Amino acid sequence: MSRLGISFVLLFFFLMPSQSANAEKEQMPSGSVFSQLVVGSIVTTFINSEEGKMLVTFDRRTGTFTSLTADFLSENEEQEQFRILKAVRVNEVAATKPTKWNYGKWKNYKITIEEKATVAIITTAILGLIPYVGKLAAPVAALVITWKLKTGYFSAKKDFRFAGSYMLEKQHLKIWKKSNYTQLREYKTADEKIWIAWGGDES
Structure with missing residues (x-):
């Protein structure tokens, strides 16, 4: 994504209503703010931290990160951080097929x-x-x-x-x-x- 592209998307996140049905915002430590926008299978995550602003996209269908852009990293640093991000592995903790309902007690x-x-x-x-x-x-x-x-x-x-x-x-x-x-x-x-x-x- 170009610098002009991330500037546009970051502006969108700043203007996006906090109560949007498809958006979630949470406060993170050290004053950082985390927002997510879900459109179809694409999850776009925006992080505004003390270091600067970062935008990451993830495709839930393929299970892969598809882009990373940050206004505080050089192009080479972005590529390196994106490589590290794609190398992260998460063990699936949920069942691969729907389980039966577990009924709680009143x-x-x-x-x-x-x-x-x-x-x-x-x-x-x-x-x-x-x-x-x-x-x-x-x-x-x-x-x-x-x-x-x-x-x-x-x-x-x-x-x-x-x-x-x-x-x-x-x-x-x-x-x-x-x-x-x-x-x-x-x-x-x-x-x-x-x-x-x-x-x-x-x-």
Whole structure:
């Protein structure tokens, strides 16, 4: 990729909305910022670090890195770093064929909530106190506010299975009316697809 090309792509990453459906951003140590954009089988990774900016592309179908460009490396240094990157080997940790579902066990939780708690606070509490609820936490927190619950009775579990390079996860969360965990008030589920390794069967 030419210097003009990387400048254009880097500008795209800077302007890209952080909540894009196909983009993920994470803060790394030492103030570095890592972003990924997935288009089909191509994963483009942008790293903005103290050293400078780097752009790397990876083809999931072939399991190979296809380019590396950095504004703080000379052309020879880029080629050397790209050679080193392509030489990296990762052992596949997922099953090559989809496995059967592993069903979790229901666990009960009681959460007492102060009246003035916000949705953000309740979401944080649910995420911290009830494992594996993931993206169910925010909508459930909104229900807690709507219903003006002071004490919430919850049951949660997680089911999962492996499929190639992914772990497929189903999150379950129940809200009960009674303290003996009877009279179901709401039952929500959510699916997660967690990429745990490069390559493999994505079915």
